[in-house]
Amino acid sequence: MDTETVVRTRRALHAVAELVLAGPQYRVSGTIRLHACAGGFATGAEPQLRVIGAELVGAGQALSLEWTTCTALGAALGLTVGAPAGLYEDGPGIAVGDAIEVDASAARWLGQCFALGDAALRGLFPTADPVIWPEHFDIGVTVDGVNYGVSPGDAFQPEPYAYVGPHAPQQGEFWNAPFGAARTIRELGGAIGIMAFLEEGRLLSSNEQSSDFP
Secondary structure, three states: OOHHHHHHHHHHHHHHHHHHHHHHHHHHHOOOOEEEEOOEEEEOOOOOOEEEOOEEEEOOEEEEOOOEEHHHHHHHHOOOOOOOOOOOOOOOOOOOOOEEOOOHHHHHHHHHHHHHHHHHHHHHOOOOOOEEEOOOOEEEEEEOOEEEEEEOOOOOOOOOEEEEEEOOOOOOOOOOEOOEEEEEHHHHOOHHHHHHHHHHHHHHOOOOOOOOOO
């Protein structure tokens, strides 16, 4: 699977996460929090929607994401699509009417990365509730002033990667990213490798701060 296909699919899924899942959920239920589910990601409140591989599932329908727009998806589900207003400035940079293209194999791989991240975070922090934030489209938790999580890729690293992001600057060989430390999922190999990396970051970092998102 080539990097261009993965990046195109990730950007498309990010758009669906923000514009079709998080935005409507925020307007109906007051939260932008999404969660990993089998094969992809889902809302945690109304409207109940899931992205499984290259399909959007909701309201008794399974809609293909292989070539569509968020406007078309919203019309099929009776939703007013669009970003959650006033909460953040970043996002996928895709408008509701822009064409999106999802490759099924790439979508399955990205869904697996979310699942691995969810398993690793729950293994390391049993009382935490890992959240997929629509701003950066990563799954993470914040514990004692440190962000831990897995990103499906971004401008920093096109491959899916795990990260540790202390709110206070750190020094040392472990910290190889502008925000802290990062290792690709391919490098770490699975949930056990991700958890070991996150645990090492936990032991090396300190400080306290929590998320402000609803």
